[in-house]
Amino acid sequence: MNQSRSLSLLLVAPALVVVLALFVYPLAYSLISAFTDKAGAFTFDNFNKAFELYLTDTIFTVVIIGVSTALIALVSIAIGGYLTLGENPTAVAILAWLYRWPLFVPFIVAAQCMRTFLAKNGLMNNTFVSLGLMDVASTQSFLDWRGIIVTFVWKQAPFVTLMVAGAMASLDRSTIDAARNLGASRLRILVEIVVPQVQPTLMVGLILSFVTMMSVLSVPIMVSGGSPTMMTVDMAYRINAHGDYGVANALGFVSYLLTGAAAYIYLRQSVRDRSRA
Amino acid sequence: MTGTFNLGWLPRAIILGLVAFVIFGPLANLAIWAFAEAWFFPNKLPSQWGFRFWEVVFRPTGRAMEALNVSIWIALLTVAVSLIVSVPAGLALARGRLPWRALIMLAFLLPQAFPSLPVYINVARIFYEFGLNGTVAGVVLVHTLHGLVFAVWITTAAFASVDKELEQAARNLGASGLRTFLTVTLPLAAPGIVASAIFVFLESLDEFTGSYFVGAPEIQTLPLTMFLASMGGNYQISSITALILLVPSIGFMLIVERFLKADVMAKIGN
Secondary structure, eight states: OOOOHHHHHHHHHHHHHHHIIIIIHHHHHHHHHHTBOTTSOBOSHHHHHHHHHHHHHHHHHHHHHHHHHHHHHHHHHHHHHHHHHOSOHHHHHHHHHHHTGGGGSOHHHHHHHHHHHTSTTSHHHHHHHHTTSSOGGGOOOOTTHHHHHHHHHHHHHHHHHHHHHHHHHTSOHHHHHHHHHTTOOHHHHIIIIIHHHHHHHHHHHHHHHHHHHHHOOHHHHHHOOSSSOOHHHHHHHHHHHHOOHHHHHHHHHHHHHHHHHHHHHHHHHHHHHHHHO | OHHHHHHHHHHHHHHHHHHHHHHHHHHHHHHHHHTEEEOOTTOSSOSEEOSHHHHHHHOTTSHHHHHHHHHHHHHHHHHHHHHHHHHHHHHHHHHSOOTTHHHHHHHHHHHHHSOHHHHHHHHHHHHHHHTOTTSHHHHHHHHHHHHHHHHHHHHHHHHHTSOHHHHHHHHHTTOOHHHHIIIIIHHHHHHHHHHHHHHHHHHHHHOOHHHHHHTTTTSOOHHHHHHHHHHTTOHHHHHHHHHHHHHHHHHHHHHHHHHSOHHHHHHTTO
């Protein structure tokens, strides 16, 4: 089916219009709104006010998402590595079955799960107390920044693991077997042979997770109610309580910048892959 | 040898047990809350179990049932809109002679590369001017954008994995281009298209942020109802609602490999 160029463009046009109207246009709108005052004149006031009010929250956001991303990387390499190099087929099969479950759990459901699980009287503390690992007096609630990180890692690590394990499975086994025959430990094979080869996939997975975590509103609200909180909550508050689009969009612009660096790597990566394919 | 084998399993079993606890613990806590009629500190488990809150949720006139209806309608409409735009786009991207193909593919990547929340805020502001805020149409459009990226990529991969020689054979036997598409290409690509439809359906069913800014308070989807119940401290109602949201997601996880075959997966992103 070789279609003419104009027919192809016609077929792709509706989807492009949706992206342009519902994504590119609002994106441009938010950029303009961040740099203008109510009268429409250019100003940095929105940014001054945003930093004055929300600098702590911005740093808090960066730290939470940075730590989460690092932990997601470690977990996905550990699970993917065991799935690839594990020598006990039963244990590999059990792990492969186990790790996927949070993949399709919506963020808002994950937040509700963690809101109960990590509470002072939640299932986690209760289990530790029942096992005699902890006494009731020393239990504490994890419903703060730690809870947000746990929820993000719980939800996103399976996603990155799925990508990483897929890439690891399609690696050429001969170098791994050769290193194994020469007596290299499995940990060394993982760090020196496997991880460098799946690094592009790992990076794409981590960046997608990074962008996703930057947009989640339900988890910070439901898991950690207190202050400091994440930028997404601040943006929602500026809109709902004050109708203040200027400051909300200034915060939005900062979150674009934070993901911009990540997105640059991601897009460059996929464009390079495409030209290779 | 058997002795060492058993000892070898011990650390493995402990680690797998820990992984299982981390994965299923939070879900188990949700399930316990769904059946707890009375649960007070410092009891480790509810003092009274039962279905009382299920009756509240499933009462035909209840808010949750109404929200489920709204959510399913929105999800079905979102699937319809996104298939209408993504199937032609997927076909063109997989088979057509498309100028600036890399640039167009890049446009479909963009929404994945930016945080969506600040964009939704401005979508809501623009929709407000058109009277789309707080309407089903507005929420469907936001969900369509959310699902479109995946829909376009999966349908493109589905069409790309159809063997071109089969189409050529149909053409050689005298079938028209349209007939070849309807009788050969489309049926062969159907599993991938179904997979993308299910995916878009679930994404819409679970979507929170966009509905929160564009739909609320007029349009109450199931995730919004769950959120409000949870923030109001009604853990039973929110846990039962969360379980309702989980059923289709877990079901999809169990059947996804039947629809998304390895040959289609390998073509995603090409």
